[in-house]
Amino acid sequence: MSPTVRTQVAIVGAGPAGLVLSHLLAAEGIASIIVDARSREDIEQTIRAGILEQGTVDLLATIPGSRVHSVGMRHDGIELRFEGAGHRIDFHRLVGRSVWLYPQHEALRDLLAARLADGQDIRFGTTATAIEGVDGTRPRVVATDAAGGVVDIEADFVVGADGSRSVVRHAISGPHAGLFREYPFGWFGILCEAAPSADELIYSNSPDGFALISQRSATVQRMYFQCDPDADPHAMSEREIWDELQRRVPGTELVEGPIFQRDVLRFRSFVARDLRAGRVAIVGDAAHTVPPTGAKGMNLAVADVVLLARALEALLKRADASLIDGWADAARARIWKAQHFSWWMTSMLHTVPGATDFDRARQLGELRTVVESEAGRTYLAEAYTGWPLG
Ligand SMILES: Cc1cc2nc3c(=O)[nH]c(=O)nc-3n(C[C@H](O)[C@H](O)[C@H](O)COP(=O)(O)OP(=O)(O)OC[C@H]3O[C@@H](n4cnc5c(N)ncnc54)[C@H](O)[C@@H]3O)c2cc1C
Secondary structure, three states, X not given: OOXXXXXXXXXXXXXXXXXXXXXXXXXXXXXXXEEXXXXXXXXXXXXXXXXXXXXXXXXXXXXXXXXXXXXXXXXXXXXXXXXXXXXXXXXXXXXXXXEEEOOXXXXXXXXXXXXXXXXXXXXXXXXXXXXXXXXXXXXXXXXXXXXXXXEEEEEEEEEEOOXXXXXHHHHHHOOOOEEEEXXXXXXXXXXXXOOOOOOOOEEEEOOOOOEEEOOOOOOEEEEEEEEOOOOOOOOOOHHHHHHHHHHHOOOOOOOOOOEEEEEEEEEXXXXXXXXXXXXXXXXXXXXXXXXXXXXXXXXXXXXXXXXXXXXXXXXXXXXXXXXXXXXXXXXXXXXXXXXXXXXHHHHHHOOOOOOOHHHHHHHXXXXXXXXXXXXXXXXXXXXXXXXXXX
């Protein structure tokens, strides 16, 4: 058994939530140790989020060496397409804010480089197996390193930033304790080598189902189409995938190219019942998951830790527990706004299996209500670009 290591905050997970939290804590002079089950190389290859809210970008830009403004691409709007016609939602004009297309793995590279240069203790290849002392003042993370050795970290506070299969959530309130919803569809996602098919993202509602035409860079593109959640990502030929995508985006000729990654993503909305117990809290995907239609998951993870860092500063530096006592409720307020927006975008844009003619006509009425009204467009723009970080 290895000796117990002491720190102020033990963080499980070096994803966006864990790394941003360690950055914010370090700025307040609070020490932390991060453990992550994966290697640095694996973390840096996480192909997931692409769209970052204005507030997330403003925060990432403060991290030394951040490339979010030099590599990331500012998008001032998106297009909603239905019945073969495109309708631009002009974020900049409507709410004076934008989003940035900056892939999650690039943000993770920036964060890891900056945190390691700052002397952050990150234990890669180290898997947390249990959280002990949840009800006490010295909670502990018990983990196993890559060589099979036991790592025991005692802290003033433990944060679970360990993703949707969180071990820390389990320690707080059991494996599935919370509110959740499954959707009867998922996304078939591809990465391909091609030039962009459009300047901005196209969210397309079609009788054949939803499609999202997104971008990654000048030479790599990310696209998705609605599929059966149990679909085999390798069952379709490249030709069939392109035909499926093309059918769902009438009016745009997609630029095709070799597909080098494909996956099927199940849709789930979840909010954990308890975000905190004593001196243990969960943030990011450990605390909640959203369907990706609203591009909220990573942004919500960042919003959680902005609030938590302030609460931990008050608790650990000034022995003031008022912010940590109110933290879960404060975080939950934004979480449910984001849950609603993600559900709304998903239900407005996807075709539900078994939908009737009434359902379809009503959905088109809803889309027209949004695009033909300044108020409708403004709500979408405000939520998509992100509410100010509290
Ligand atoms: C296809 C797709 C597209 C998306 N698009 C967007 C988007 O455009 N915008 C957006 O905001 N969000 C988007 N998301 C969501 C976003 O990727 C996640 O919400 C985000 O990764 C959550 O960050 P996190 O730090 O909470 O968790 P994660 O990124 O899951 O990180 C958790 C970390 O914890 C580690 N870990 C897990 N268990 C343990 C353990 N027991 N011990 C030690 N380490 C552990 C993992 O290795 C991992 O590194 C998308 C997601 C997908 C799948």
